[in-house]
Amino acid sequence: MEPGHDAVAETVRVEGTRILATLIRTVGDVQLAEDAVQEATLAALGAWPVTGVPPEPRAWMTVTARRKAIDIIRRERARADKERDSTRLIELGRTDIVPAAVVQDDLLRLIFTCCHPALSPPTRVALALRTLCGLSPTQIAGVMLTTEAATAKRLTRARQKIAAARIPYRVPPEAELPERLPAVCGVVHSLYTSGHAPVEGQTAYDVDVCAEAIRLAELLHELLPEQQMPTAVLALLLLTEARRPARLDADGDVVTLDQQDRSRWDNAAIARGIDLLNDSLLRSNQQADAYQLQAAIAAEHARAATYDTTDWTEILRLYELLVSVAPSPAADLGLAVAAAEAKDTTAGLALLSELTPSPRWHAVRAELLARDHRYDEAVGELTKALEGPSTDAERRHRERRLELFRAAAD
Known part of the structure; x- marks a missing residue:
């Protein structure tokens, strides 16, 4: 080029x-x-x-x-x-x-326009991923587990509805914020997730997309400092991003959490994330939302000086709450991993057996089976994981693990 x-x-x-x-x-x-x-x-x-x-x-x-x-x-x-x-x-x-300040306001207006209650929740996410993230219909379809044709139709209908209904391009008045905030926070979190954990592609994460999501979260927090949800979203993003420098080695290969050099974690971001989480929890009347629970899980990982000193019992408790408040495939997988760590692999495998298989489900199950020295079964599960979409770095990691399991099985 x-x-x-x-x-x-x-x-x-x-x-x-x-x-x-x-x-x-x-x-x-x-x-x-x-x-x-x-x-x-x-x-x-x-x-x-x-x-x-x-x-x-x-x-x-x-x-x-x-x-x-x-x-x-x-x-x-x-x-x-x-x-x-x-x-x-x-x-x-x-x-x-x-001016830069006006551009920032324009971005907030765009977020709230994408998340107008006249649009359905899936449409809000699709439109935001398109306009805020610049993702293609193909990429959005991968994130939302639908087809490219269905995504394209959804985007077209969304634009037509915004124009026909004259949906205002503005940050709504305070009285409308409670209704609109969950969707807006969901979009910012989805934006970060699309950069931090892409479904496929050459890179393991997109630094610019993650930075843009954090910047938008900062803007939301600045605009609405008394609202617990934007504060919790910003806390979650900072606590997650703080560990990013250790996720890959010098060759761009995946480094799992138990092997990461924790001296590379961003301690300033961790400290601020924990402060924001605590501030958010004080405003929640002891009823934590999904973002606060995810941030609390990230905080437990960040507090641990080593992998072995991680408080997996507390993480398991938080995942159990998260699954009850906001069940999702990612939360279900996290619960299974936490159960395996806090209890034993049998507990983790039992929880996995209740879930719908996916490439990451197969990868998690392979690791748990390998812990029980069931290497033949682990090979089968990891082979299935490799049949699905993944980033290049994730694929290389799984291929190396597959070689180790095969050698152990032999």
Whole structure:
């Protein structure tokens, strides 16, 4: 790929959501804004390899996207509401760069628009993953366990509903926040998860996506400091991200939790995450939500000086609460692992037997079987795990484990 093309890809990856959010505020139309940003990207791919990368790539892309939006509006002038179009054209004709503070507000507006109660919960997540994360319909389908065609239809209907219902592009008033916050927090958490634990791909995690999710969580916490849920989400993300530097070795291969160099963990992030968790719990009237429970689990791991000193009994208790409050495949797997650690492998395997198999289910079961020296069965389970989607790093890790189990079985 040419250097100019690399710069375009980097700009879209890092700044694309900000450019889109600002443009949506101006034009009031998600689809039009997405089309304009896409056309600006194509223009950059044609221009930058020839003219060189501009000094301020985001500014170039923003101004170009505005111009492309003007072109699109003029092409469609035959439709109604010309007065609104004239107002939008005046706004789009500006060449000044939007201040950073305004861009931050635009992102919050975009989050709340994606999470409007008029949209169904799956649609909110799909739309946010598309607009906030820039994920393709194929990637979203993988995250949401549906088909690409169904995802594309869902996104189209969502954009049409936003336009037809004139869903406002704004942060809602305080009275509406309790209804909207769970969806917004869910989207921010999904965004982080898509970067921290991708279903497949070359990289084990996307640093920029994780950083963007944490930044959005910081904005939500700053906007709503008295609300327990955004505080808990930020705590969870910080406590999880604090361990990221030790997740891979120098060759990019997976390092499991029991083998990680804990001196590489970010102690400042851990300390702040625990403080935020405690602050959130004080506001919850002793009724923890799913984010507080997940953050509490992450805090238990972070507090342990070594893997052997981890308080697995407390982690098991927290997972039992989590499964009762917000059951999910990930929580169910975590409960099985915690039971195996706090009790024995028989307890973990018993819980696994009650769950629906998946690639990660097979991988977890293989590890527990290997602990009981049932290597032939472990080989079979890990072989099944390798048949499903995974990141390159995860696949390499499973292949190495498979070789060890085969050798032990022989």
